[in-house]
Amino acid sequence: QSVLTQPPSVSAAPGERVTISCSGITSKIGNDYVSWYQQLPGTAPKLLIYENNKRPSGIPDRFSGSESGTSATLGITGLQTGDEADYYCGKWDSSLGAAVFGGGTKLTVL
Amino acid sequence: QVQLVESGGGVVQPGRSLRLSCAGSGFSITNYGFHWVRQAPGKGLEWVAMIWYDGRKRYYVDSVKGRFTISRDDSSNTLYLQMNSLRAEDTALYYCARDGSSVSLAVFDVWGQGTLVSVSS
Numbered sequence: 001q002s003v004l005t006q007p008p009s010v011s012a013a014p015g016e017r018v019t020i021s022c023s024g025i026t027s028k029i030g031n032d033y034v035s036w037y038q039q040l041p042g043t044a045p046k047l048l049i050y051e052n053n054k055r056p057s058g059i060p061d062r063f064s065g066s067e068s069g070t071s072a073t074l075g076i077t078g079l080q081t082g083d084e085a086d087y088y089c090g091k092w093d094s095s096l097g098a099a100v101f102g103g104g105t106k107l108t109v110l
Numbered sequence: 111q112v113q114l115v116e117s118g119g120g121v122v123q124p125g126r127s128l129r130l131s132c133a134g135s136g137f138s139i140t141n142y143g144f145h146w147v148r149q150a151p152g153k154g155l156e157w158v159a160m161i162w163y164d165g166r167k168r169y170y171v172d173s174v175k176g177r178f179t180i181s182r183d184d185s186s187n188t189l190y191l192q193m194n195s196l197r198a199e200d201t202a203l204y205y206c207a208r209d210g211s212s213v214s215l216a217v218f219d220v221w222g223q224g225t226l227v228s229v230s231s
Contacts, residue, residue, distance in 0.1 A: 045221055050211060098169055
């Protein structure tokens with residue numbers, strides 16, 4: 001089974017920039033792009049980034065995505081206390097015929 | 111307002127069955143694929159199943175193959191997850207999610223609030 005690996009936790013101060021990595025992207029068949037999701041405490045996940053680096057309507061440009069080789073990265077600039085949440089990467093793995101998620105990263109804004 | 115609302119969760123004994131529903135509102139589910147994603151208490155997200163926009167293809171995580179069935183009824187704008195032979199490890203909050211991508215699969219652009227399934231004797 002494809003496994004996407006994320007750091008369990010990251011932290012930074014308000015106003016700073018943080019990055020969250022997602023490694024182990026071994027399947028790049030066709031258009032198997034990475035998406036990123038934010039899950040605030042007690043709520044459903046929310047789509048932040050899709051197709052590696054695109055933002056849905058309403059997502060501020062403080063959030064960005066990139067992909068290189070077998071890893072993807074979520075970047076968040078101008079950190080706010082309201083950004084404290086769990087962040088997940090995910091993608092479709094055509095070789096498996098299944099979707100996979102990373103284990104999630106808890107962001108703490110100090 | 112585009113919305114997904116799950117229902118059907120509850121407490122069930124191991125080996126029994128449960129059917130989850132996911133009603134779409136504010137949009138037509140026709141032309142969209144859908145997924146079920148679950149989250150065990152205090153754990154991360156786990157993808158469970160997907161059904162294509164036309165229902166022709168269905169995919170499942172290995173741990174539920176042969177036990178769970180995803181289906182859709184476009185006339186009632188509703189998705190379903192039939193869960194048989196439930197196990198303790200199926201205990202989780204179950205979300206339905208719309209697949210909003212036109213390029214690749216598994217872009218979950220709309221999520222429901224989740225319905226809780228607890229498997230316990």
